[in-house]
Amino acid sequence: MNDLFANQLWDDELQVSPKRTYRSVELFAGAGGLALGLEKAGFEAVLLNELDKSASATLRTNRPNWNVVEGSISDIDFSPYHGQVDFLSGGFPCQAFSYAGKSRGFEDTRGTMFFEFARAISEISPLVFMGENVRGLTTHDNGKTLKVIKQTIDELGYYLVEPRVLNAMNYFVPQKRERIFLIGIRKDLVDSGKFVWPAPFSRVLTMKDALKKGILYDCDVPNSHGQVYPQRKKEILDLVPAGGYWRDLPDVIQREYMKGSYFLGGGKTGMARRISWDEPCLTLTCAPAQNQTERCHPEQTRPLTVREYARIQTFPDDWVFEGSMTQQYKQIGNAVPVNLGFAMGRALIRLMNQIDAKAHLKIAV
Numbered sequence: 113m114n115d116l117f118a119n120q121l122w123d124d125e126l127q128v129s130p131k132r133t134y135r136s137v138e139l140f141a142g143a144g145g146l147a148l149g150l151e152k153a154g155f156e157a158v159l160l161n162e163l164d165k166s167a168s169a170t171l172r173t174n175r176p177n178w179n180v181v182e183g184s185i186s187d188i189d190f191s192p193y194h195g196q197v198d199f200l201s202g203g204f205p206c207q208a209f210s211y212a213g214k215s216r217g218f219e220d221t222r223g224t225m226f227f228e229f230a231r232a233i234s235e236i237s238p239l240v241f242m243g244e245n246v247r248g249l250t251t252h253d254n255g256k257t258l259k260v261i262k263q264t265i266d267e268l269g270y271y272l273v274e275p276r277v278l279n280a281m282n283y284f285v286p287q288k289r290e291r292i293f294l295i296g297i298r299k300d301l302v303d304s305g306k307f308v309w310p311a312p313f314s315r316v317l318t319m320k321d322a323l324k325k326g327i328l329y330d331c332d333v334p335n336s337h338g339q340v341y342p343q344r345k346k347e348i349l350d351l352v353p354a355g356g357y358w359r360d361l362p363d364v365i366q367r368e369y370m371k372g373s374y375f376l377g378g379g380k381t382g383m384a385r386r387i388s389w390d391e392p393c394l395t396l397t398c399a400p401a402q403n404q405t406e407r408c409h410p411e412q413t414r415p416l417t418v419r420e421y422a423r424i425q426t427f428p429d430d431w432v433f434e435g436s437m438t439q440q441y442k443q444i445g446n447a448v449p450v451n452l453g454f455a456m457g458r459a460l461i462r463l464m465n466q467i468d469a470k471a472h473l474k475i476a477v
Contacts, residue, residue, distance in 0.1 A: 121311035128458045130154035131465045137161075137193060137236060139185055139202030139229060143170045143433060143443035145425060146201060146244070147178075149453020154461050155199060161185050166435025167443050173432050185228040190235035198464060200241040203448060204229040230264050239301055239467055241270070242460065243294040244448060247277050250292055261294070270296035273307050281392045283310060283455040286317035286328065287424050289395045291448065293456060297463075305466030310455040319410055320389045322423045334429055337437055338417030339401050346413050348384065354410045355388030357381050382406055387416075393424045398445040399438070418444070426451040 133156050138147050141160040144167075151157065161181045162168045168182035181188060204225045226243075233241055249258055258275070265272045273295040280289040295307050320326070323333045341349065348369050352360055358370060361384065367374050369384060386408040387393050393407065400407040400415035407416050418437060419429070421444045428450075433440040 119314040122313050125311055125455070125458045125462070128153075128462050128465075130461050131468055134198040134461065134464050135196065136199040136201065137190070137197050137232070137238070139200070139232060140204055140225070141167070141171060141180075142203070143167050143427075143447050144174065144431070145427065145447030145450050146203065146453040147171070148427070148431070149448065149450045149455075150201065150457040150460075152450070152454045153457025155457060158197060159193065161188060164443075166439040169434035170432065170443060173434055185225070185232070188232075190232045193236045195237065197236050198239050199460065200233060200236055200238040201243070202229055202232075203244045226261060226264075230268060233268050233270070233296070237298070239298055240460065240463060241296045242456065243296075245292050245294075247290040247292055250275070250277065265294070265296050268296075269299050271299050271302045272296050276309060278309075278452065278456075280449045280452045281316050282312035283449075284313045284317060284328070284451040285392075285424075285426050285449040286319060286322040287393045287396065287449060289449060289452075291452070295460075297467075301467050301471065304470035305463045307463045308459060310459040316392055318390050319387050319393055319424075322393065323420055328426070329423065329429070331429075333417075333423050334419050336417045336419035338420070339399070339415040339437070339441075341401065341414060349386065349406075349408055350413045352384055352386045352408070354386055355391060356386055357406075358384035380404070384408075386410065396421060396424055396445045398442040400441065421445065425449045 134154065135158050136150060136155040137159045138150070138157055139161050141147050141162040142164070147157060147160055157178055159179050159181060160171060162171060163182070163184055165182065168180055171178055171180045229243060252258065262272055275292050275294045277290050277292045280287050280291070297305070297307065317328060321328045325331050348361065348365055351362070351365065358366055358380065361369065373380060382394065382405040383403060385394065385406040387410050389410045394405070396407065397405045400421065408414070409416055409420070416424070418433065418440050421441060422431065422433070425444055425447050426449050427444070433443055435443070
């Protein structure tokens with residue numbers, strides 16, 4: 113796809129807006145990355161559920177009007193929302209499924225968070241739903257987990273668009289981050305609309321786009337608190353060039369830093385890793401200074417700050433994160449990038465508009 117064509121598709125999708133108010137429910141809402149993206153696309157959340165206390169506080173602080181229900185999803189009765197909600201979404205945690213070898217679909221998911229997600233779908237009966245998860249869901253338990261999820265969705269009365277793994281860096285996000293998305297359309301509405309995956313942006317954004325004034329933000333990243341390195345670790349990472357990692361250190365320093373890992377196989381490219389200004393950030397984790405997934409600032413020898421983390425996930429600068437610094441990093445690291453959620457939201461709004469138009473046409477006839 114050439115840049116001009118990709119730009120046109122992206123620009124066209126930016127013009128998509130809801131033909132009416134589409135009411136939504138979001139589960140496992142976290143710090144609100146997906147919810148914020150969907151809001152920007154035009155969805156109106158009537159309920160957001162989140163178990164974590166600090167993440168729930170983050171949602172309430174930034175959106176006092178949102179109906180944030182804090183606590184276990186298992187304790188929520190979704191039946192009052194039956195027929196009242198158009199769309200349901202959530203990044204259900206992928207726990208290990210246990211198998212008796214009988215492939216019992218919905219029954220096989222009991223005890224997992226996907227079961228609760230499926231229960232919400234069953235009780236609400238939305239027109240469309242979206243589930244998202246880590247890329248590893250595609251191969252989890254040799255593909256058995258995804259197979260049972262697909263079977264369950266079919267049993268619930270939904271057509272599942274073939275799941276797709278999207279890389280956030282293709283959707284106006286300065287980060288390499290892959291997520292799998294599952295889009296379900298209620299079977300009685302399948303002929304009323306066709307889901308089309310969002311078009312990619314014409315170029316890949318970089319750390320410079322994230323932290324400096326430019327196409328993504330209208331100012332340099334604000335100062336904020338962040339973790340610091342112990343003195344010896346800082347001395348070692350001072351020797352790593354932008355875009356480099358432990359193999360760029362002198363051999364004697366490699367041995368000191370890597371210890372026993374020095375002799376093991378594998379590239380371990382995340383260790384002693386300094387991000388480059390001219391590349392997207394590697395996938396953010398729940399902390400910026402973990403040994404296997406180091407995320408060192410391109411110039412300064414320090415971990416990325418909380419605000420830098422947030423920008424790499426495309427949160428707006430005025431989005432406040434509650435809780436301790438550790439909890440803030442965790443909330444941001446677990447989030448769906450806002451702009452990826454926005455891109456998916458526009459594609460979903462386009463689908464909802466099609467369904468709504470056709471459904472009303474059928475009723476009129």
